[in-house]
Each structure stands twice: as structure tokens, then as C-alpha cells.
Amino acid sequence: MVVVAAVTAVVFVTAPKQTGQPVAVPPLGLPRQALLTSSMWKEPVLSWKTSSEELGLPPGTVPKVLGNVGDHGYFLGITGRGWWLVAIDVATGRRTAPPVELGLSDNALAFNCFINGPTAVVCLRQDRDPARPARAWVVDMERGAMMYDGPTDLRISTTDNHPNLYQVGDYAVAAVTGEGMHGVGPHAELTWFVPGNGIVGPVEDWDRDAAPLATCRSGRSRFVHHGRGHLGGRRHSGETRSAAGLAVRAGNRLSGRVRI
Secondary structure, three states, rough: OOOOOOOOOOOOOOOOOOOOOOOOOOOOOOOOOOOOOOOOOOOEEEEEEEEEEOOOOOOOOOEEEEEOOOEEEEEEEEEEEEEEEEEOOOOOOEEOOOOOOOOOOOOOOEEOOOOOOOEEEEEEEOOOOOOOOOEEEEOOOOOOOOEEEEEEEEEEEOOOOEEEEEHHHHHHHHEEOOOOOOOEOOOOOOOEEEEEEEEEEEOOOOOOOOOOOOOOEEOEEEEEEEOOOOOEEOOOOOOOOOOOOOOOOOOOOOEEEEEO
């Protein structure tokens, strides 16, 4: 005969003493924002305003945003007498260097400017006569100084046997169809070269807080670091940087946005 004995255990739970003090609620621990530099819980508001006169530009200048490197925004000033370049610290609205006057727009088929590294901007005026060389201006935006003003083989609109400029990240890249890609130097000259089909892609052109891609495609499987012309096997996203938060209002007024 088997005898089974059951033992019953009684457990007494003692409630903690009531002190009358509220218990702190731990934070929710929201995930970090991967791309945004400003909280989305608050609406951005205008922080500063400036005008073309305050920036040292001719009255009535119409601003066009070229882009930014960090908090330095680069603007093209369009007037009836030609173009100007000016750099603004978009966190404060202050001009970072004196504006630089470019040439006139007479007989121009196309005109455009390209950021070429941390401090340089390359502007190009393409003549309507395809036999005439284009005119280039290379400006040091940190000092507000002209580094080069003269002819160049670079082009904006696609032409045979001429390198065409593209904005890839923070650099200008010159592509020749069926030949490959080149870097662009401080005198609007071609520098490094990587062979390929000369088709640049993809070129992403939207506002974002993340840094632009450090590479672009050359041919079917080659990727080129546009700042140094190195071949690589894959793209690198780069480090996160702050957005410029640029906005152009009607007329010749510029506005910034507060980071919250």
C-alpha cells in the first residue's frame, strides 16, 4: 500500500508600506530618430529673415537655393545685370563671406552652379554657339573670393565629345559618354578619371537630413567615390549631417527655420 501525503504551504504576501508619496513613472523610452535633427512634436517656426540688400546684393535680386554643406547654405542671386554667389549660415541668417559677382547672361544657352567640395562652387555659362567654349567661374565660398574666371571644356547641356557636369552629393562630376567620369579641379579642369560608359546614376535630388551617398555608378558594376575617383565595390552611406533647413519666400526675402 502506498501512502501519499500532501503538504499545503501557505504564503503570506505583505504589501509595502504606504508613504503617501506618488510613485515616479519610468520614461517610455521612445526610439531615437534616425534621420531627423528636429523633433516632430513641435511645429517649426521662422527664426530669422534677411534681404538681398542686407546680404550685399543688388536691390531686387532673386535668390535661388543651390544647396548646402552642413549649416552653410549657398545661394545664386539672379539680377538683370548678371549673377552673384553668396553663402549664408542658415542657423543664424548671417552672411559668411562677401558676395561674389559673376558675369552677364548674354547669349547664354544654359547657366548652372554646382557645389564642389566643402567650400567651392563651380558655375558654368554655356554659349548658344556649340563651337564656342563655355565660361566657368570657380568661387571659394569660405572667403568670398574668385579662384578662376575663364574658358572651359565643361558643359551643362549634353553635347558630343564634351564632359557634362552633374551634382553628385557634395561634388561636381564630369561625365563623357562612352569614356567615363572625371573630377573637377579649382580651375574648372578635369582631374581624376575612371573609365566607364559615362552614364551617371543614380543621382538623388531631394531634401534629406542624411549625408548624400559618397559614390555614384560608372558602367554596369563600378562605383566611384566622387571626391577622390576611387573605384569601389559598393556604396557607402556616409555620416549623418544636419539639414540646412532652407526656405525661399516670395520676392527677395530669405527665411530660416528654428531647430527645436
